[in-house]
Amino acid sequence: MASGSKNLDLINRLKAIECPDATYRPKDAPLVMERAKGSEVYDADGKRYIDFCAGFGALPLGHNAAPLLDVCSQYVSKPIPPIEHAMGDVYPSTAKIDFLETMKSCLPKSMAMGAVALSGGQSCELALKTALLKTKKAGFIAFEQCYHGLDLGVLPLTFRHDFKDPFSHWFPDAAVVHLPFNCKRETLKEAIRNLSSTSAGFAGVIVEPLQGRAGVIVPDDGWLKSVVDETHENQGVVIFDEVFTGFGRTGRFTYAEELTPDLVAFGKAIGGGFPISALFGTAETMSAWPESPGEALHTGTFFGHPFSAAVGAATMRAIRDQNLCHRSKALGRKIMSELQSWKISSSKIKSIRGQGLMIGIEFNELGFAAAIMNQARAKGLIVLPSGPTSSVLSITPSLNISESLVDEGLEIVRSML
Numbered sequence: 001m002a003s004g005s006k007n008l009d010l011i012n013r014l015k016a017i018e019c020p021d022a023t024y025r026p027k028d029a030p031l032v033m034e035r036a037k038g039s040e041v042y043d044a045d046g047k048r049y050i051d052f053c054a055g056f057g058a059l060p061l062g063h064n065a066a067p068l069l070d071v072c073s074q075y076v077s078k079p080i081p082p083i084e085h086a087m088g089d090v091y092p093s094t095a096k097i098d099f100l101e102t103m104k105s106c107l108p109k110s111m112a113m114g115a116v117a118l119s120g121g122q123s124c125e126l127a128l129k130t131a132l133l134k135t136k137k138a139g140f141i142a143f144e145q146c147y148h149g150l151d152l153g154v155l156p157l158t159f160r161h162d163f164k165d166p167f168s169h170w171f172p173d174a175a176v177v178h179l180p181f182n183c184k185r186e187t188l189k190e191a192i193r194n195l196s197s198t199s200a201g202f203a204g205v206i207v208e209p210l211q212g213r214a215g216v217i218v219p220d221d222g223w224l225k226s227v228v229d230e231t232h233e234n235q236g237v238v239i240f241d242e243v244f245t246g247f248g249r250t251g252r253f254t255y256a257e258e259l260t261p262d263l264v265a266f267g268k269a270i271g272g273g274f275p276i277s278a279l280f281g282t283a284e285t286m287s288a289w290p291e292s293p294g295e296a297l298h299t300g301t302f303f304g305h306p307f308s309a310a311v312g313a314a315t316m317r318a319i320r321d322q323n324l325c326h327r328s329k330a331l332g333r334k335i336m337s338e339l340q341s342w343k344i345s346s347s348k349i350k351s352i353r354g355q356g357l358m359i360g361i362e363f364n365e366l367g368f369a370a371a372i373m374n375q376a377r378a379k380g381l382i383v384l385p386s387g388p389t390s391s392v393l394s395i396t397p398s399l400n401i402s403e404s405l406v407d408e409g410l411e412i413v414r415s416m417l
């Protein structure tokens with residue numbers, strides 16, 4: 001087979017069987033991932049890539065990290081291997097209990113109680129249901145360009161119309177108001193007043209403390225606190241969506257270390273690459289849920305899946321014990337200062353923004369980051385565009401990526417400016 005042809009052949013096989021929307025099929029330099037270790041990925045033709053995306057942020061320790069391999073080896077080495085499915089809401093597994101306790105040990109005391117799900121969208125949905133139960137109201141405020149997942153329960157909250165419009169006839173009356181991210185407190189106050197006067201009423205606010213998919217947008221100092229305060233003054237529930245930012249990505253476990261949300265939705269990083277997510281909240285808010293009479297009010301067949309829970313717990317322990325929040329902050333600062341120096345000499349760059357290892361390079365030209373994504377792939381770098389006009393290049397590598405790989409990846413980006 002000619003060089004590069006295995007990728008192409010596999011993409012064509014996929015095209016023949018998969019829903020056309022499900023996978024991006026680039027015309028040039030197709031990439032089918034086959035193997036990976038740390039922050040290096042190999043495609044089906046054996047070509048190497050540096051990974052600046054880390055599975056959309058779901059691989060804080062990189063690919064095939066030690067915790068995952070340790071859990072795998074437990075399965076093969078013990079005479080009686082650990083449990084692989086534990087009837088989630090009926091009979092828990094030891095792994096789920098360890099997962100929740102480990103998670104709690106990383107969070108501030110106010111985050112007293114949690115519940116698990118599988119994806120980030122599902123943890124946001126759990127947050128919505130909790131707020132609905134607590135307030136008995138149905139109206140939510142979210143922010144322009146926000147992303148909270150694409151499942152139907154959370155789709156009305158997600159901002160982008162290209163994601164929503166084909167399905168909006170399913171939720172015509174969903175009471176969601178979108179305000180500008182960084183809006184004035186007065187604007188929020190007025191929106192809460194208006195929502196409160198409708199039959200839906202005001203249930204709460206859902207906010208990403210730093211908007212990721214929107215193009216790495218950092219709020220002004222003090223803005224998040226004003227959102228929390230105004231919501232609480234109006235008896236609403238404050239939900240932080242930390243599916244992307246949580247567990248080290250922005251240099252902290254959660255913004256609840258500094259502020260007082262009622263609920264925080266987590267996903268991505270807490271599974272170390274495996275599908276598990278969780279909602280944590282204050283005891284008072286989470287107590288809106290009734291005691292399970294034997295059949296939970298909210299569950300799923302695979303909720304708290306023991307294998308995912310075991311990998312997730314080991315991943316969170318590694319983030320905590322290896323102080324990777326600190327590393328994320330320090331390495332992020334170093335990368336941002338390097339990028340700021342590029343900005344001085346490149347007219348293509350409009351701004352550099354981010355916190356920790358959630359970094360965005362905003363370009364002046366719309367669509368430029370999408371073009372870079374494609375060229376970078378050909379040069380051996382996996383990196384994604386973000387923002388509604390694909391003019392921001394997102395850099396979200398694993399928290400333990402080596403500095404030499406960072407330098408090598410940045411050099412590929414620089415060569416395209």
Ligand SMILES: Cc1ncc(COP(=O)(O)O)c(C=O)c1O
Pocket residue numbers: 056119120121122124147148149150208212213241242243244245267268
């Ligand atoms: C902030 C935020 N919330 C929710 C989600 C949805 O997570 P998932 O794709 O795991 O459902 C994402 C995914 O990118 C996200 O960035």
